[in-house]
Amino acid sequence: MSENMTSARTASEKTSVARQVVETLRDLGVHHVFGVPSGGWVDYMEAMRTTDGIEFVLTTHEGTGAIMADVCGRLTGVPGICFGTFGPGATNLSTGVGGALLDRSPMIALTDEMPAPMRGRVTQMGIDHQALFAPVTKKTTRLEADKVREIFSDAATVALSGRPGSVHVGLPVGMSAEMNVPATGLAVSHPAIPEKASAASIEAMQAALRVARKPVIALGLSAVRTGVGDAVVRFAEAHGIPVVITPMAKGLIAEDHPCYAGVLFHALSDEVGKTHQQADLVVLVGYDPVEFNVEAWAPEVALINIDDEPADIDREVYPDLLEVTGDIVSSVAALGTVSMDPKEWDMAALKERREAMFERLKGIDAFGPCAALDILREVLPQDGIMTCDVGAHTHLIGQKWLTPAPGRQIMTNGWSTMGFGIPAAIAAKLCRPQADVCTVVGDGGFLMSAGELATAVRLNLPIVTVVLTDNDLALIRIKQQKKQNPIYGTPIRAKGTIGGDNIFGVPVMTASDREGFRKALREAFATGKPMIVEALVSSREYDELVLKKDKAH
Structure with missing residues (x-):
């Protein structure tokens, strides 16, 4: 003591x-x-x-x-x-x-x-x-x-x-x-459970669901916080209702679940839109617009907002909005009491769209960002934690990374600062020392926080940093090209790698093909020390996958 x-x-x-x-x-x-x-x-x-x-x-x-x-x-x-x-x-x-x-x-x-x-x-x-x-x-x-x-x-x-x-x-x-003389005691008030939503709003919610032909459910950050994911998924499964999620809500529903329709805002979000744009009712459950404003994706139909705060939404665009404001857990429990027939969704067609989307997310290059993520998912144990930085690769991760539970994939989407990935991995390893931890960063984000590798060395934290080196700020370059502007200010370097076989005391292994990358990852996780695995990829694979419209405007 x-x-x-x-x-x-x-x-x-x-x-x-x-x-x-x-x-x-x-x-x-x-x-x-x-x-x-x-x-x-x-x-x-x-x-x-x-x-x-x-x-x-x-x-x-x-x-x-x-x-x-x-x-x-x-x-x-x-x-x-x-x-x-x-x-x-x-x-x-x-x-x-x-x-x-x-x-x-x-x-x-x-x-x-x-x-x-x-x-x-x-x-x-x-x-x-x-x-x-x-x-x-x-x-x-x-x-x-x-x-x-x-x-x-x-x-x-x-x-x-x-x-x-x-x-x-x-x-x-x-x-x-x-x-x-210090005061005694520590009066930390645990967060108060909000009052239950009004009986009238619950009844109106249930009535709207009964008459809807094609409702869709959207799960967000507050659904993670309140732990209602399983209850919502059971409800969706019982009635054949598609579920979309925001990027930071990954893990609330399995990507192979029959009701899974995809992630909003990230790669191939136009494919996800083929489902939610058919909806005649959108049910927002713990949906926090800090990740993606509702107006940017939801069809202009009736909305139900199940949350402990009122929706931040343009009421002129969505005049038919039912606020079910109160304790999210009890409001979701009330969903389970709704008696209604299965809805009119073609679940076989939903499955086809989902499978086609994941097929496209395998990528077009023999060894590109998509292949690198698939191999990493293969090597990282299911209970491992992957953090990621901000960039084009984040949009791929948001849509394609199979996430078995919340907290197994950690990103920033409400704030979206580059330089997030490496320090996030260090914190994850400190909090979950028994878990395998890695981070995926672009070479641009890597340069913003590479100094924290010295912290990982000093603390002897065996995190694996995967650097997708394409020498390109791809998201900005793609936006330049969509405006038919010349490429300017987005190349990180003319060519080459992040430099050297050791950075701040962390060994670097470089791979330019699938088998070399798989071998390097396995060796890196086995060392029990901080390691960098650099994947030399082209950014051109992103061009056909990211920055798609969630709905036609």
């Missing part, structure tokens, strides 16, 4: 604010705090060094540290914690903090702040952190020496409530060394 565990103290013993903060975080269930230290952070680091169960993880950039905190929050349900110092440390951190807000991950972001006499003064690195973080958090506040547990308990409650997200707490420099 640590020399500084709370239980070793008398109730009246004075304790530093730094130790109170660290012990409060530990008692919340936090195991890792990510970031780049400052002089004002030294007391907090010393408190972590001498407190069991929590540790500081030095990252190479504050933004990637915040991404690690985001993913820890997603996987554990405990707010992830990150830190940045004044000015540039805080602005760097804000990229990952905004990600937690829009990807709905619980997080508490900490920054240095000026002591009271210097607030508003002209001083080095001085900006208003409260103003900086207000747009990218659910709440921003400042620590007070005599309210440590109260403030952090509130921050955790806010981060976890409703649609989860980030909270910012500023730490005035100098306060860490102040001594006082």
